[in-house]
Amino acid sequence: MIGIIHIFISVLILLGVSIIVLSNNIVHAAYALALTLVGVAGMYVLMNAELLAVVQILIYAGGVVILLAFGVMLTNRLRGEKVVTDSGNKWIGAIISIVIFLGFAYLIQSTDFGAGEIRTPSDQIQQIGIAFLTKHLLAFELIAFILLVALVGAAYLAKMSSDE
Amino acid sequence: MISFLFYLAFLLLFVIAAVYAERKTAAFIQSRLGPMEAGPKGVLQTIADLLKMLQKEDISATAVDKFPFLIAPVIVFSAVFAGYSVLPVNAGLSGSTIESGLFLLLAIVSLDVLGILMAGWASNNKYSLYGAMRSVAQIVSYEIPLGLSVLSVVIITGTLDLQKISFLQQGNGLPDWNIVQHPLLIFSFVIFFISGLAESNRTPFDLPESESELIGGYHTEYSGFRWGIFMLSEYGMMLLLSILGAILFFGGWNSPLPNIGGLKLYELTSGMVLGTFWLLAKALVLIFVQMWLRWTLPRLRVDQLMSLSWKYLTPISLLMLFICAVWKWWLMS
């Protein structure tokens, strides 16, 4: 059963990634990104990282993709034609990415990860929450601060562009 | 799994009944009779409409972006319906038992924005696109007060599992409901309800599909069965948020009748079937309030909509979150 789910999710991710790679239509790519991200969220669930999966869906699929789609709609003149962009450097890109993939594959094959024992606790959310407010408190606060700064900055930048 | 199937069956029945109820409510509030012809008092009207709708041609215009256009309604519906996976039905039948149930519900329901945007964009129609943009802006904005008001319940109950939240309100009927036990939650509930209305694109927040200006908004170009799926998911969203509200604030599947002395009313009215009945009854009352609101209040303007979310609901819900945290701290100490 788990194997079937694995295969299903991998097919989803592969489909999404191949649409992003092959398509020249930005809107399709954004939807395919959503598909990929939901697939990755499924992977997180299979990896026992439930909270991360939910965060992934909420923030990535529900937030980032929407932002991107909005970006597409705001930066393209909408005249009924499809939002198609051209692409260049195809061969160089293909070669570099294949080389990177092969490099990773080599690394994965040659490394011995040992007999990793899965040790995720059952009450993950509680553990993560406690960790956020004790061990990682500074990082947590900093990230909150960065988020605030980014929000204000993005709002300011967007306002600057709409002033003209 | 069983709860999921139960809700699927219930949702389909509910939509048929709710469309009729909605039309009747509208009619009564406007001193009309409403549908009267099909069947006694018009009860078969929705079924007749449904049959007509299913027979319609599946039209897609030439300039649409074919594939997204075709799957957008499916995405909207599956996003909304996935939210049902974590809802419990009664004391014995819980939904998915994952730890982050409530969080998952909010997250997965927010995915329907994607389907709406897809529908609006793929229709290649300015009204659809306007509707989709408005809908997305609205849903993304109102997710914040919705999430924050739900969070104040989470703070007080200390769990994200909806079944556990229901069990926490078990025992003695009405006095054990969250909203009675913790009267602060009334404000949270109001915020939850308002943002829920906005999430499900209901009047007074139905700007995305305002018939008078946008001729249906993002589902302008849809007809027949695909349009029906949009309708189904709108009603599904209403029901989902009503059930969620009933679980979070009004005791879930617990009977409202308290034990008075030797009269064990609560025990008498609890049980599997009655528990299901109570949960759905509470949800249906909330649905009625939604319909009642729909035929009372006029549609908001876009700027009013945004200012309501960002200037009023979000700060108040943040404040409520803080107050609930203090309340919880006071309860614990």
Add this chain to the structure above:
Amino acid sequence: MNEWMSTYYLYLAALLFSSGVFVVITKKNLIFILIGVELMLNAGNVLLAFFSRFDSSLNGQIFAIFSVVLTVCEVSIALAILLNIYKKQRVSNLEELQEVGNE
């Protein structure tokens, strides 16, 4: 089984990363490039979540959540800048884009 499973996730991450690189290199539209960057970041998150399975303190997951939040900041700022550029120069294509500053 266990061995196969572990390398499986790693290959997935490698695939995501390399296709992200491909997208960044080949596509000319700025939003497309952002999509590629997202893919690469996700590859990193997959790895973080994967290796956090062997760690009872869940540091990997926590780090992944931090990274998700940082991504949001990055995307929102990037899109705001992109909007600005588009409003000023009416291009969303990298090759037509000559200057980014205020001049």
Add this chain to the structure above:
Amino acid sequence: MVVDELMSYFLNISDSIKTTFKGMALSILYFFNARKKRQKKYLTDENYHEKAGGIFTVQYPKESIPIPDNGRYQLHNEIDDCIVCDKCAKICPVDCINIEPVRSPEVFGQTSDGTPLRIHAAKFDIDMSKCCFCGLCTVVCPTECLTMTKEFDFSTSDILDHNFSFSKMNEQEIAEKKKAFNDYQQQKAKTALPAIGSSGLASKKPAIKPVFKPKMPKKK
């Protein structure tokens, strides 16, 4: 200034709560009033103009609200009482009454109020699709045979069906009567003096066509 803004912020909140509750109370009132059916009141009833509450619409073909007996709806001509004076056709502002008279050599009958009948109505058509329901024709009718009835639902699928024909005569009868009158005329022409010259005719002033002139109240 800041205080003002803050005040208006809270005022907005309280305003919206108040108005929402008021609206909700009103609409739920209507909702519960919908149990009541519309009462069948006559115009002459004392409380006719009182706000009734309850459902306002009726299921029309199955039930209908009472309408006054002297309402101005479909026209009806009691052809037996009609003396074919043509007054109605003359006064009609939209010319919807179409009459073809055939004179009779002698009085051939009596209306119910005793007026002798001298003219046959070969055609008495009222085109209700043209009618503006002013009721002038019923006012001028000397025998009160032209009336407006309570019938208001005369919708048809063909607009020509709105042309109501009241004449009872068939083709043969019409031809007969015409012939009879012609014969009479000819006979009369033979028997009468043919001496009236053209000069005599010309000197005769044509009768002034009566023009209906309603008394208009003078504006001050």
